[in-house]
Amino acid sequence: MQPIADCGRDHPVQMVALCPNCHAVKTRGSKKEQLQQSLLDVARKAHHRWTTG
Numbered sequence: 001m002q003p004i005a006d007c008g009r010d011h012p013v014q015m016v017a018l019c020p021n022c023h024a025v026k027t028r029g030s031k032k033e034q035l036q037q038s039l040l041d042v043a044r045k046a047h048h049r050w051t052t053g
Contacts (some may be wrong), residue, residue: 016043 002008016039018026026035 013047 002014004010008014018039022035026032026039029035
C-alpha cells in the first residue's frame with residue numbers, strides 16, 4: 001500500500017476510507033507515522049481475508 005502522493009495506485013484495493021479528521025491526522029498529524037502503520041496493518045489483514053477466502 002502506497003499513498004497516491006507517493007506514486008501509489010488509484011485503485012479500490014489500495015484505498016482506506018477515512019473521515020476528514022482522520023485523513024488530516026494521517027497526512028499532517030504529529031502521530032501520522034503511527035496512524036499510517038495502523039492503517040497499513042488493517043489493510044493488509046483485510047486484503048489477506050479477501051484473497052484467501
